[in-house]
Amino acid sequence: MDCIFCKIVAGTIPAKKVREDELILAFHDIEPKAPKHILVIPKKHLVSLADATAADEALLGRLLLTAGEIAREEGLGKGYRIVISTGPEGGQTVDHLHVHLLGGRQMHWPPG
Ligand code: AMP
Ligand code: ZN
Helix, strand or coil: CCCHHHHHHHCCCCCCEEEECCCEEEEECCCCCCCEEEEEEECCCCCCHHHCCHHHHHHHHHHHHHHHHHHHHCCCCCCEEEECCCCHHHCCCCCCCCEEEEECCCCCCCCC
């Protein structure tokens, strides 16, 4: 399958890994949009939140809990932002579900 994040999971494309377990992989975004910009993804190929079902409930919870744990480890006690781009109008450019963890600067609203 021609999915860049599946290739990172498989190890055929390198990534700066932050955390890995049997279900989840976290790594630094290649084009960081904040001083800390980490992506948390399920190892299983899931296109987006729009494709998730009730069977993915535990996995989705794990993604968010992991993002929160990493934020703590990375010293983002003053706050951070979680973004899940979904579909073309959501600005999703990689079709493998990923949670953006952005921190280390003041975030603004509305986002772009
Ligand atoms: P989105 O545009 O919300 O779908 O997010 C995709 C993110 O993946 C972008 O922030 C990209 O910079 C990032 N990205 C794309 N290719 C790689 C890669 N090989 N390693 C790490 N991050 C990547
Ligand atoms: Zn994939």
